Amino acid sequence: xxxxxxxxxxKKFGEAPAVNGISxxxxxxxxxxxxxxxxxxxxxxxxxxxGLEKQTSGxxxxxxxxxxxxxxxxxxxxxxxxxxxxxxHFTVRNNIAFPLRTQGVPRDEIEKKVQWAxxxxxxxxLLDRRPRQLSGGERQRxxxxxxxxxxxxxxxxxxxxxxLDAKLRTSARQEIKNFQQRVGLTTIYVTHDQVxxxxxxxxxxxxxxxxxxxxxxPIEIYNDPADLFVATFVGSPPMNIVTHNGGGYLGFRPExxxxxxxxxxxxxxxxxxxxxxxxxxGSERIVYGVTDGFESKQPITAKLPPAHVAEQNIRPGEWxxxxxxxxxxxxxxxDGKRANRH
Amino acid sequence: xxxxxxxxxxxxxxFRFIFDRRDVLGSLMVAPAILYVLLLVGxxxxxxxxxxxSAYTIYDPSWSFVGLSNFEDIIExxxxxxxxxxxxxxxxxxxxxxxILGKFGALLLLRPFPGRKLVRALIILPWVVPVALAxxxxxxxxxxxYSVINWTMIALGFITRDEAxxxxxxxxxxxxxxxVVNAWRFFPFAIVIFLAGITAIPQDILDAATVDGxxxxxxxxxxxxxxxxxxxxxxLIFGIVFTFTDLSIVFLMTQGGPIGATSVLGFxxxxxxxxxxxxxHGAAISVFMLPVLLIVVVAMLRFIRRREI
Numbered sequence: 001x002x003x004x005x006x007x008x009x010x011k012k013f014g015e016a017p018a019v020n021g022i023s024x025x026x027x028x029x030x031x032x033x034x035x036x037x038x039x040x041x042x043x044x045x046x047x048x049x050x051g052l053e054k055q056t057s058g059x060x061x062x063x064x065x066x067x068x069x070x071x072x073x074x075x076x077x078x079x080x081x082x083x084x085x086x087x088x089h090f091t092v093r094n095n096i097a098f099p100l101r102t103q104g105v106p107r108d109e110i111e112k113k114v115q116w117a118x119x120x121x122x123x124x125x126l127l128d129r130r131p132r133q134l135s136g137g138e139r140q141r142x143x144x145x146x147x148x149x150x151x152x153x154x155x156x157x158x159x160x161x162x163x164l165d166a167k168l169r170t171s172a173r174q175e176i177k178n179f180q181q182r183v184g185l186t187t188i189y190v191t192h193d194q195v196x197x198x199x200x201x202x203x204x205x206x207x208x209x210x211x212x213x214x215x216x217x218p219i220e221i222y223n224d225p226a227d228l229f230v231a232t233f234v235g236s237p238p239m240n241i242v243t244h245n246g247g248g249y250l251g252f253r254p255e256x257x258x259x260x261x262x263x264x265x266x267x268x269x270x271x272x273x274x275x276x277x278x279x280x281x282g283s284e285r286i287v288y289g290v291t292d293g294f295e296s297k298q299p300i301t302a303k304l305p306p307a308h309v310a311e312q313n314i315r316p317g318e319w320x321x322x323x324x325x326x327x328x329x330x331x332x333x334x335d336g337k338r339a340n341r342h
Numbered sequence: 343x344x345x346x347x348x349x350x351x352x353x354x355x356x357f358r359f360i361f362d363r364r365d366v367l368g369s370l371m372v373a374p375a376i377l378y379v380l381l382l383v384g385x386x387x388x389x390x391x392x393x394x395x396s397a398y399t400i401y402d403p404s405w406s407f408v409g410l411s412n413f414e415d416i417i418e419x420x421x422x423x424x425x426x427x428x429x430x431x432x433x434x435x436x437x438x439x440x441x442i443l444g445k446f447g448a449l450l451l452l453r454p455f456p457g458r459k460l461v462r463a464l465i466i467l468p469w470v471v472p473v474a475l476a477x478x479x480x481x482x483x484x485x486x487x488y489s490v491i492n493w494t495m496i497a498l499g500f501i502t503r504d505e506a507x508x509x510x511x512x513x514x515x516x517x518x519x520x521x522v523v524n525a526w527r528f529f530p531f532a533i534v535i536f537l538a539g540i541t542a543i544p545q546d547i548l549d550a551a552t553v554d555g556x557x558x559x560x561x562x563x564x565x566x567x568x569x570x571x572x573x574x575x576x577x578l579i580f581g582i583v584f585t586f587t588d589l590s591i592v593f594l595m596t597q598g599g600p601i602g603a604t605s606v607l608g609f610x611x612x613x614x615x616x617x618x619x620x621x622x623h624g625a626a627i628s629v630f631m632l633p634v635l636l637i638v639v640v641a642m643l644r645f646i647r648r649r650e651i
Contacts, residue, residue, distance in 0.1 A: 050553050073555035085550030089568045089649075098564075102555030146554070 002063030002153040003028045004049060004186060009058035011044055011210075018044040019055070020210035026154075029184045031177070033201030035191060037233070041210035042190045046156050049188065050079045062153055073102065078152035082159045084143035086131040092118075092142050093127040099150045117149040120179070137168050144176070154186040161196060173199060194234050198222070206230045225251075228336035237286060237301040239330070242294035247334035250294070254286070254303035256328035259313040260321040269329060273300065273322040275314050280306060287314050291322075393615075393625035400619035412626035421602050422610065422627065429606040432521060432592075433585045437578060439525035444532020448540060451533065469530040477594040480523045484509035484595070513603030516596050520604050523591050528581055535577035539570030568649075575646045579639055586635055607631050 004026040011019040019041045026032045034042040047053040049060060051072030060067055067075050078099070087095050096117055100110045118124040121141040131139060140160060147155055160176070161169045177200045180187050191197055197204050198218045206213045206221060206229070214226035225231035231239040231251050240257060244250035260270060272292035276299065279286045287302040302322065304314070313320055331339040361367050397408045416422045451462055468476065483490050492506040501507075509519045543566060551565045589608030592598055598605035598613065605613075607627060615624015 047549075052549050052552060071557075072552050073557060077553070079550070079553045081546040081550055083544065083546045085544070085546035087547060087551070087565060087569075098551070098556075099554040102557075102560060146550075150555075 002186060003061075004154050004188065005061040006045075006049070007059040007061070009045065009048060009060065010056045011041075011048060011053060012056045017041075017056075017210050019048065021058070022207070022210070022212055024205055024212060024215065026186055026188060028186055031180050031187045031189065031200060031202045033189045033191060033197040033204045034207055035194060035197040035201075035204050035234070036207035038192055040207045042207050043158055044210075045207070046079070046158055046188060046190050049154075050077045050156050051075050076150075076153040077156055078147035078150065078154075079156040079158065080143045080147045080160050082162055084131075084139050084160075084163075086139060086142060086146075088131050091128050091130055092123065092134070095131065095142055096127075096146045096149050099146060103150060105150075113149050117145040120148070121145045136164050137172065140164065140172060144179075148183070148185075152185070154188065155180075157187065157189045159191055160189075161191075161193075169196075176200065194236065198234070206233060208233070224338070225330065226338055228332055231330065231332070237303065238298075240296065240300045241298070241332075242291060242296045242300070244294065244331070248339060249332040249334075249336070251330040251332060252324045252328055254301040256324050257300070257302040257322055258304065258324075259309060260323045261313070262308065263323045263325065267326045268323040269326060271322045271324070272319050273302070274319045275316045277316060278314055282306075285309065285314075292319065390625045390629055393621050394629045396622050398621045398625075400621060408622070412622050413630070416623060416626050416630070421605070424602055425605045425607060425610045425627075426630070428517065428602075428604060429586060429608075431517060432524065432604070432606050433582055435517075435521040436524035436528060436585055437581050439521060440528035440532050440581065441574075441578070443525060443529035444536050447529060447533040448536030451537060452540060465533060466530045468526050469528075473527065473590045474594060476527065477523060477591055480519075480526075481510075481595055484519050486511055510596055511600055513600055516600060516604045520591050520595055523595065524585060524588070527591075528585070531581070532577060535573060536570065539573040540566060542573075543569055572646045572649050575642050575649075579642050582638055582642075583635060586638075587631060 006022055006024050009019055009022045010017055022041075022045055024032075034045065036042045044053060048055045049062075051067075051070070055068070062075060062077065087098065090098065093114055096114045097110050100113060105113070114127070115124065118127060121144055123138065123141050123145060126134060126138060126142070131142065134142065140163075143160070157176070161172050164172055173196060176189075189196075189200060198221075201218060203215060203217055204221050205215045208229050214221060214230045216224070216226075221230060221234055225234065225239070228241060228249060228251070232241065235253060237254050239251045239253055241249050241251050257271075257273075271294070273289050274292070275287055275289040277288045279288075283306075285304045285306045287304060288299045289302075290296070291300050302314075333339045392405075394412055395407060395409060397404055397406050447465065451458065451465070482488060486508045489506070489509060491509070492501070495501050496503055496506065507515055509515050547565065547569075548561065551561050556565065587608050589606065589612055592604050592606050592609045593612070596604040598609050607630065611624045611628035613624075614627060615621050618624075
């Protein structure tokens with residue numbers, strides 16, 4: 001287990017940079033999530049760390065050593081792929097044993113480790129099956145066991161849950177996280193799913209166009225987005241952004257945008273809100289509309305607790321007084337960067 | 343709506359929907375193929391089998407049944423045993439060489455380089471050039487006097503003019519020559535098979551193997567090769583069947599010579615049955631291929647089924 005550190009990594013395919021100067025430190029044992037839209041360079045960055053791609057420039061350090069020119073097999077990192085990449089002609093046992101065999105580990109040692117890894121993931125009853133005889137969740141565990149069996153310096157996961165159905169994804173998310181905490185493995189997890197990122201990451205690095213927009217804990221990312229991209233990429237529905245002070249922007253989360261009478265105490269800013277449409281989702285109600293005097297490219301949304309909102313306060317087609325606590329307002333300058341960051 | 347005239351209901355024909363019936367239409371569609379196989383494969387095959395147990399020659403076209411005596415005759419003939427042995431050497435030699443060339447060719451053609459598409463198109467040439475033309479060209483290359491191979495080796499100083507091998511005049515070298523020519527014909531097909539197999543392997547699996555610590559050789563022999571083995575075996579079945587029954591290269595290059603060193607079953611059957619007119623013995627030689635090929639093909643198909651992943 002080692003820290004992973006990158007310094008100004010650039011990767012160009014032809015002229016276009018896929019990764020455009022990423023510097024990131026992942027301390028030993030941390031669960032770091034790389035979050036970004038598809039095509040933002042996060043997978044390329046991960047492939048550079050494990051050595052499947054060579055960076056155009058920049059340094060990569062694993063455990064304090066520069067490994068720029070060290071081939072993948074000597075880096076000691078393990079990677080789990082989106083489609084798992086299990087070897088279809090091997091049994092589960094041989095799949096898990098493969099990384100050990102490439103290292104020339106003695107036979108009885110391999111057997112011991114395979115037992116250990118399969119026990120850890122609860123797949124010891126599957127050892128003699130082939131990958132095609134397994135369900136999606138079982139395949140995912142086998143892939144994880146294969147990644148862990150040689151006790152890697154770092155574990156890289158490339159959207160490992162995207163092939164599972166929604167229900168399985170929730171439990172698998174929990175499992176991976178628990179497991180990572182138990183083993184204390186430095187983990188870099190790539191995803192475009194903000195729920196996975198928020199729920200699993202010790203820290204999140206939000207990436208767009210090959211550059212890091214913000215690195216921080218889930219709370220920091222959500223409450224103190226560094227720029228408009230992070231503000232609108234994280235959160236569902238995303239942060240409301242309105243133009244403000246001629247050129248600047250004002251942002252507020254939908255759940256902080258409430259009818260005026262729910263503003264109990266403290267300074268708040270009042271908006272006149274015309275409700276166009278509302279969706280009742282059981283635990284919440286999403287209301288869409290426009291605000292008077294503020295321009296926005298997207299409809300303004302409010303996320304309201306259904307039990308506490310009077311029907312007359314959100315009647316469609318009418319203007320209602322709404323408010324946002326001043327502490328929940330976020331200001332951005334005209335370049336989209338945070339203005340009043342504290 | 344106003345009806346201008348009552349439409350007269352047509353009496354429903356029993357055959358109105360006849361082509362909507364799967365069994366009728368299906369049988370109709372498959373009939374030409376079945377007829378084709380029966381007439382052009384089944385009948386000649388049965389005739390060959392009958393000739394092989396009859397005393398039929400072109401001088402005495404009798405259909406009299408002689409049992410297995412033709413087979414006894416040819417098995418006792420040492421030149422037939424030589425031919426059978428040659429056929430195995432010819433088949434497995436050229437298949438092995440073709441597969442090796444095919445594997446290397448496929449690996450080379452997988453990597454992008456300028457002009458790859460052109461090379462991929464040209465590489466098919468040996469396979470599509472008429473075998474008669476190609477063989478004549480090879481014959482010149484192996485010629486005892488004008489061999490460009492010998493000329494090159496002499497020019498490079500590997501051998502002197504006195505040591506220049508007589509490719510088609512020495513038994514071992516003649517066999518090597520026909521094997522090389524057949525492998526040359528077969529390897530584009532092998533390349534296509536390998537390319538199809540290798541490109542069908544998901545990139546994630548190859549990447550996983552790389553990250554798991556496998557270098558080039560291990561990736562090739564523990565991941566790629568086992569995964570393409572089934573499709574390779576299918577290609578090999580084709581190669582073996584076509585080579586085992588082939589007579590064209592031997593016929594054009596060596597006429598089975600020198601002293602029967604390159605005679606193969608197809609050629610011997612043709613010589614005995616057609617050229618010499620001893621149809622029954624020629625048929626017996628040809629029919630002899632059947633059990634051999636049957637065993638090989640069944641064994642390989644079983645292997646493929648077991649390997650299926």
